Amino acid sequence: MGANVLVFAERREGSLKRPALEALSAARSAADILGGSVVVLALGSGAAAHAEELGKHGADRLLTAEAPWLDMYVPEAYAATLAAAAGDVDAGLVLVPATSMGKDMAPRVAAALKTGMLSDVTDLEASADGTLRCTRPVFSGKANAIVAIPAARPAVASLRPNVFPVKETGGGAAETGSVEPALAEDKVRVRAVRLEKPAEAELDVAEASVIVSGGRGIKGAENFKLIRELAEPLGAAVGASRAVVDAGWIAHSHQVGQTGKVVSPNLYIACGISGAIQHLAGMSSSKVIVAINKDPEAPIFKIADYGIVGDLFEVVPKLAEAVRNLNS
Amino acid sequence: MKILVGLKHVPDTETKVKVADDGVSLVEAGIKFVMSPYDEYAVEEALKLKEAAGEGEVLLVCAGPESATATLRQGLAMGADRAVLIQDPRFDRADGLVRASALASVATQESPDLVLLGKQGVGTDESQTVPMLGELLDLPHVSAVGTLEIVDGRFTAHREIEGAVEVMEGSLPAILGCEKGLNEPRYASLKGIMQAKKKTIDVRSAADAGIEDGALGEGKMVVWEKLDLPAPRSGARILEGEIDDQVVELVRCLREEEKVI
Ligand SMILES: Cc1cc2nc3c(=O)[nH]c(=O)nc-3n(C[C@H](O)[C@H](O)[C@H](O)COP(=O)(O)OP(=O)(O)OC[C@H]3O[C@@H](n4cnc5c(N)ncnc54)[C@H](O)[C@@H]3O)c2cc1C
Ligand SMILES: Nc1ncnc2c1ncn2[C@@H]1O[C@H](COP(=O)(O)O)[C@@H](O)[C@H]1O
Numbered sequence: 117m118g119a120n121v122l123v124f125a126e127r128r129e130g131s132l133k134r135p136a137l138e139a140l141s142a143a144r145s146a147a148d149i150l151g152g153s154v155v156v157l158a159l160g161s162g163a164a165a166h167a168e169e170l171g172k173h174g175a176d177r178l179l180t181a182e183a184p185w186l187d188m189y190v191p192e193a194y195a196a197t198l199a200a201a202a203g204d205v206d207a208g209l210v211l212v213p214a215t216s217m218g219k220d221m222a223p224r225v226a227a228a229l230k231t232g233m234l235s236d237v238t239d240l241e242a243s244a245d246g247t248l249r250c251t252r253p254v255f256s257g258k259a260n261a262i263v264a265i266p267a268a269r270p271a272v273a274s275l276r277p278n279v280f281p282v283k284e285t286g287g288g289a290a291e292t293g294s295v296e297p298a299l300a301e302d303k304v305r306v307r308a309v310r311l312e313k314p315a316e317a318e319l320d321v322a323e324a325s326v327i328v329s330g331g332r333g334i335k336g337a338e339n340f341k342l343i344r345e346l347a348e349p350l351g352a353a354v355g356a357s358r359a360v361v362d363a364g365w366i367a368h369s370h371q372v373g374q375t376g377k378v379v380s381p382n383l384y385i386a387c388g389i390s391g392a393i394q395h396l397a398g399m400s401s402s403k404v405i406v407a408i409n410k411d412p413e414a415p416i417f418k419i420a421d422y423g424i425v426g427d428l429f430e431v432v433p434k435l436a437e438a439v440r441n442l443n444s
Numbered sequence: 445m446k447i448l449v450g451l452k453h454v455p456d457t458e459t460k461v462k463v464a465d466d467g468v469s470l471v472e473a474g475i476k477f478v479m480s481p482y483d484e485y486a487v488e489e490a491l492k493l494k495e496a497a498g499e500g501e502v503l504l505v506c507a508g509p510e511s512a513t514a515t516l517r518q519g520l521a522m523g524a525d526r527a528v529l530i531q532d533p534r535f536d537r538a539d540g541l542v543r544a545s546a547l548a549s550v551a552t553q554e555s556p557d558l559v560l561l562g563k564q565g566v567g568t569d570e571s572q573t574v575p576m577l578g579e580l581l582d583l584p585h586v587s588a589v590g591t592l593e594i595v596d597g598r599f600t601a602h603r604e605i606e607g608a609v610e611v612m613e614g615s616l617p618a619i620l621g622c623e624k625g626l627n628e629p630r631y632a633s634l635k636g637i638m639q640a641k642k643k644t645i646d647v648r649s650a651a652d653a654g655i656e657d658g659a660l661g662e663g664k665m666v667v668w669e670k671l672d673l674p675a676p677r678s679g680a681r682i683l684e685g686e687i688d689d690q691v692v693e694l695v696r697c698l699r700e701e702e703k704v705i
Contacts, residue, residue: 128606189610192584195575216605220587223540223572227579232539232665235570249669255567258461260672261468268665306584306614313608320607326704350705368590368625369604374457374566375481375624383704394457400674404702406694407680422697423680424690431687438695439705 118206119152119246122270124198125170125178126217127158129311130187132166134323135213135277137173142280143211144174146242155179155205156290157198160187164292171290173282178290179205181297189217189308195224196298202229204295207270208246214274215322226272232265233272238279238380238401248273256374256397277322278380279401314367319353321372326383327399329355329372330365333388333409333428337365342429343387346436349443355379355399357389373398387428391416408432445500447490448556450547450573451519452480452565453512463671470671479515482562484629485622489592490560491523492627501525503554507546507653509533513645520640521632527643532650534660537668540572541580542659547573548580549653556617563588563621574621584614587621 121143125136140156147154153176158166163180170178179201186193198221202210210229212222214236226233238260239251248271249264265271321327328350330343340354347354356370372379374397384402389395391407391414399405400419407420408431417423424431455475462471479487487504494500502524506512509531516527530546551559559581564571571587578585589601590609594616601612601620632640650660683690698705 133606191575191578191586195579216588216603216610219571220575220585220603222575224575224579224585226572227541227544227576230541232541233572234666235540235572251672252569254569254671255455255459255461256457256569258459258673259463260674261668262670262672264667264669265665266667304584306586306612306618308610309613310611311605311608312602312611318607322606383698383702397457404698404704405677405680406698412682417680417682419677420680421677421702422694423682424687424694425682426687426690431691434687434691435694438691442695442699442705 118208119147119150120205120207121147121150121152121154121209121211122202122205122207123154123156123175124212124218125156125158125166126213126215127160127163130160130162132169133213133215134282135215135275137282138277138280139211139213139275140170140173140175141283142240142275144283144285146209146240149242149244150208150246152208153177155201155207157201159194159197160184167292168289171287172284174285174287175290178292179295180292181295183297185301186297190304191221191224191306192304193297193299195221195228197295199225199228200298201295202270209242209248210270210272212272212274214276218274222272222274229270229272231270231272232268234263234265235274236276237273238276240273240275253401256393257400276378276380278325321353321355321370321379322377324353325381326350326352327355327372327379327381328352328385328387329357329389330360330387331357331389332359334360340366342432346385346432346439349436349439357395386416386420387432389416390414391419445493445497445558446503446554446556447493447500448503448505448551448554448559449483449486449490449519449524450559450561451483451504451506451515452562453477453506453508453515454480454565454567457481457566461673463673468668468671477511477514479518480562480565482564482566482622482624485624485626486560486562487519487522487524488627488629489622491630493558493594503528503556505530505547505550507532507535507543516645517640518632520643521636522630523636527645529645529647530650530653531647532660537568538660539665540570540576541665542655544573544576544580545655546650546653547577551577551581558616559619561619561621563623574619578619581619583617583619585619586612586614588623589620590623590625592620592626
């Protein structure tokens with residue numbers, strides 16, 4: 117197969133998700149090495165409206181299937197349409213964001229194409245001969261595997277969100293074309309029927325560039341307000357250890373770690389979290405880690421960049437105030 | 445209701461990772477292997493569904509080394525009815541597609557009403573098998589199911605996505621990946637453990653499962669080249685002085701040096 121790179125541009129409720137632009141930027145670099153072009157597939161009504169934004173980030177072509185029944189996630193139809201597009205555009209590489217949608221869909225695409233896939237990669241290198249070589253965290257982040265797809269084509273990879281930088285290339289609007297969904301609506305056997313959102317829309321840890329997390333050290337559910345008061349001026353999402361989720365102090369959707377979400381924000385502030393290996397599995401690839409803990413021996417200090425040894429009930433409000441002062 | 449459950453035999457998550465001389469394998473001495481934690485939710489859900497229906501069968505399948513028998517015995521002790529081991533030590537880091545094909549061979553033979561897997565096999569952390577098996581069997585799939593309801597051959601599954609819960613509706617048969625929170629896996633009772641010892645495990649070769657030898661060896665599509673241990677972080681810079689000064693210094697570092705706020 118060819119030198120072109122196909123990218124799946126995830127949309128939710130009509131908006132392009134940032135991890136799609138991250139994957140697109142990685143695709144542009146890969147296509148430049150492979151000597152091919154970057155083709156993006158976007159599904160659902162209004163998808164062609166992203167031609168400009170996608171072009172600006174390196175897309176040469178945008179393929180869309182604008183059938184309204186694709187507005188919500190339809191796993192089989194999405195996967196079949198991406199797999200068909202891979203053949204149509206002669207892709208040598210298919211990149212999908214490793215979001216909850218991309219993780220659910222990309223392996224189905226790889227199976228349809230009878231090819232190899234690398235999941236949730238944090239680094240990606242294409243060689244001129246077409247080999248895809250990636251880094252992926254394994255064993256709960258305790259090791260990085262270097263894995264390659266030397267021959268199978270197209271190679272498929274899903275890219276961990278928040279890791280690959282979004283780059284503008286200054287390109288004009290991508291050239292648009294439309295494709296048919298590769299599966300008829302009446303053949304579909306599973307689909308998303310609705311999204312249930314928390315009453316108060318909260319920033320999700322998986323999407324945040326700053327996260328403030330609370331652990332058992334915060335002592336009770338009511339003290340999460342301390343964490344929120346620091347998160348708010350930072351524009352941060354609120355994270356949590358499993359201990360506090362299991363205690364019912366906050367919903368599981370906030371849990372960071374091996375059985376929670378894996379995050380790579382620019383800044384992770386751990387308050388009253390000991391740093392158990394399963395927690396580290398979810399956040400050790402954060403760019404800057406700050407730990408606030410009263411126990412100087414807490415393992416979290418081994419992986420943190422900055423540490424304050426102290427009582428979080430004193431430190432966190434002061435930190436929140438200092439950040440608010442910075443903003444004002 | 446006949447339910448097929450896939451079990452992966454994996455290194456315990458507490459395992460200290462030591463890389464062998466070849467630069468890519470694990471030193472296995474001292475590692476405890478267990479049923480992948482998410483697979484426990486799959487076994488529990490299968491047993492619950494069978495109990496609720498008052499009839500049915502729970503069939504376990506593992507593609508793994510001979511020692512994976514222990515994981516299958518654990519599932520049998522929890523209450524599963526039968527087990528198949530597709531025995532080959534090379535399944536651990538086999539291509540997702542090959543592992544899914546191994547499961548597909550048994551599913552094709554047994555025609556289950558439902559296939560339950562873990563959302564992710566811990567260790568290799570690929571999360572590929574659920575969607576791949578869906579494609580291979582031409583059945584719908586949902587990965588990472590947090591709640592599940594089945595009525596008259598149709599299911600409703602909730603899965604957590606970024607900032608919301610996505611409600612999926614579909615029809616059986618289907619392949620579902622189980623997420624933490626779906627249920628509380630039971631412990632095997634003493635009676636269960638005794639009974640499990642008496643159940644036979646049907647052992648097959650990879651070839652019996654239709655997998656060509658090359659697919660597990662020279663012909664692998666995904667090649668593991670190297671296992672790197674992340675450079676140990678040098679340890680935190682512990683700030684000093686009065687708390688007020690520490691806070692000021694931290695904010696300065698985050699803004700001026702790290703440029704993250
Ligand atoms: C299979 C498995 C999966 C798991 N998955 C996850 C996961 O996804 N995420 C996860 O987080 N955990 C997970 N765990 C649990 C993990 O092992 C730990 O139990 C958990 O992370 C501990 O949470 P914690 O740090 O909040 O609590 P603790 O370990 O109890 O730590 C509390 C910390 O707060 C500090 N502290 C107390 N009071 C104060 C104060 N006033 N000021 C400052 N510091 C204070 C203490 O010194 C201590 O270090 C998993 C475990 C298993 C077995
Ligand atoms: N070798 C295997 N044998 C049986 N089931 C497996 C195997 N590999 C993966 N699975 C199933 O697929 C799920 C997801 O695994 P993975 O795709 O490896 O992350 C696991 O939780 C198991 O239920």
